[in-house]
Amino acid sequence: xxxxxxxxxxxxxxxxxxxxxxxxxxxxxxxxxxxxxxxxxxxxxxxxxxxxxxxxxxxxxxxxxxxxxxxxxxxxxxxxxxxxxxxxxxxxxxxxxxxxxxxxxxxxxxxxxxxxxx
Amino acid sequence: xxxxxxxxxxxxxxxxxxxxxxxxxxxxxxxxxxxxxxxxxxxxxxxxxxxxxxxxxxxxxxxxxxxxxxxxxxxxxxxxxxxxxxxxxxxxxxxxxxxxxxxxxxxxxxxxxxxx
Numbered sequence: 402x403x404x405x406x407x408x409x410x411x412x413x414x415x416x417x418x419x420x421x422x423x424x425x426x427x428x429x430x431x432x433x434x435x436x437x438x439x440x441x442x443x444x445x446x447x448x449x450x451x452x453x454x455x456x457x458x459x460x461x462x463x464x465x466x467x468x469x470x471x472x473x474x475x476x477x478x479x480x481x482x483x484x485x486x487x488x489x490x491x492x493x494x495x496x497x498x499x500x501x502x503x504x505x506x507x508x509x510x511x512x513x514x515x516x517x518x519x
Numbered sequence: 520x521x522x523x524x525x526x527x528x529x530x531x532x533x534x535x536x537x538x539x540x541x542x543x544x545x546x547x548x549x550x551x552x553x554x555x556x557x558x559x560x561x562x563x564x565x566x567x568x569x570x571x572x573x574x575x576x577x578x579x580x581x582x583x584x585x586x587x588x589x590x591x592x593x594x595x596x597x598x599x600x601x602x603x604x605x606x607x608x609x610x611x612x613x614x615x616x617x618x619x620x621x622x623x624x625x626x627x628x629x630x631x632x633x634x635x
Contacts, residue, residue: 433621450623452621505575505616506575511561512561512562
């Protein structure tokens with residue numbers, strides 16, 4: 402079975418400093434992994450996704466994530482935080498059923514709340 | 520704006536009642552997904568429809584049902600509502616069946632349901 406674990410429920414950084422949001426995954430197959438962001442009272446927006454091409458994935462708003470199979474990790478980073486980055490971030494894996502390809506089912510981590518201090 | 524629309528934005532109702540949540544997918548998308556976000560359970564997949572047919576099912580309660588209509592919009596019906604059903608319900612859509620590797624799901628703004 403596939404699963405994701407977000408290692409921090411809350412991360413606080415100062416504006417202009419680097420951001421690191423950690424995610425570990427569990428999957429018997431090569432997974433499809435995503436990071437989504439949810440701003441207060443808004444829907445979920447895709448930041449980036451990994452689909453077994455390049456292991457370093459670049460997303461929107463300066464975010465990127467690196468797929469590390471040996472560490473089963475898919476951490477999200479950004480070199481310099483901006484106040485507008487304050488939001489909740491979800492690491493997500495796409496479910497793959499035995500004997501078939503990926504399904505439409507997404508499994509979400511518990512989320513990491515990013516606080517950006519001025 | 521993702522292109523996925525959901526109505527209503529907010530819904531307040533009483534225990535035992537029935538409500539219907541509506542979702543219109545992005546133009547051209549064939550799949551619709553429903554998710555529930557609550558404080559204790561987080562974000563959970565409920566059900567997926569692809570081109571009018573049920574495609575995948577998650578931890579959806581028997582009191583809940585969904586359908587996708589010929590124009591591809593979808594409705595999620597919640598009946599015999601309980602206090603614990605209070606949550607944010609998201610709809611998402613994707614181009615195909617969800618089986619393509621890395622197929623992106625685009626999320627609507629959600630319907631916030633409060634059961635009193």
